[in-house]
Amino acid sequence: MTLQSEPTACPWSIRIHQPCLCHSDRHALQEIAVTQPDFRPIKRQLILNGGFVMLFGFAAGFAFVFFILGSIELWPIPGKIAYQLPGSDKAWRMTHLEGVINGLMLWLLAAVLPTFELSVKLTHRIAQALIITAWAFPIASLFDALFKDSRGLRFGGPITNIIPFFLFYVGILTLIWAVVAVIVATWRQRPE
Template identity: 45%
Template sequence: MNNDLKNAQRLLLGHGALILLLGFIIGFGFLFFLLGEVTVWPFPGTIKYQFPGTYDAWRMAHLEGIANGLMLWIMAAVIPLLQPYIKRIYRISVGMIVVAWTFVIASAIDPIFPNARGLAFNASSNLASDTAFFLFYIGIIIAFVAVITIAVKTLRPGGEVR
């Protein structure tokens, strides 16, 4: 295994773990939103506070962390199979790390800020929504480029053509 592949796998595994941890932490926010208070057993006491956002926004933010962290781990397992077809495997890996972070951060904006789903750009709307939109936009463009590159390179006739 060459150094580019090892470094790519190391980065994918490490960032996948960090994104999973962020998904877990957001899961606590989701739990506290559902409870309407902050309480952590076995610590005594509760803080009466209703977290902002909606059920769907918290669930989506939590699942984005889980799904994208696992996606990076799957990518780390798959890239040795891609290496014969793709010359710059490290670049594809870094791109997918950027995708994962942009999606998770953009999803985490929605439950915290009102009307910040990031579905469209509207300069007269709120800054949080526009920030989420641009984060999603960056991630989607990179994801399309990476997936199209993988499809084209691996489906090209002729075997190990780079």
């Protein structure tokens, strides 16, 4: 940034800013912008899904509070419903945090994924894999909060245990694939 004491030939210059981009420079920047990949649809998917996953986590947070209170009550709404939600303190906390953290992960990914210098196709696949992961983990954790013997840590038991088992399985496999894909693609790039 330079401070100019004399007016410049370019009418678009501002005295405090760097020298102006004249018509030829602007045309060159437009050509560069056209050749850059458009990550906006991918970022939109990540931001929307991240927001919805966080809302899921917030809803689980209310359920967590209701579990701790032993009743369903919301101020300033009068009255309460005397009902103890099933599950455990640990299961509701996990469900709440899985939603919030995975939603935030998708928002962070929307910000940084285009800087990885990956192809649009690979970026889209990685985003899809992580969206699957972001939804699989909090939904699988919800089963533990709602149903007895349903942590999903091993195959077998009631159907309420088998469903989260497969959700965790799919989530971790897609997560591992996405991380390895980013590492391999970055490793193959030649530093300039």
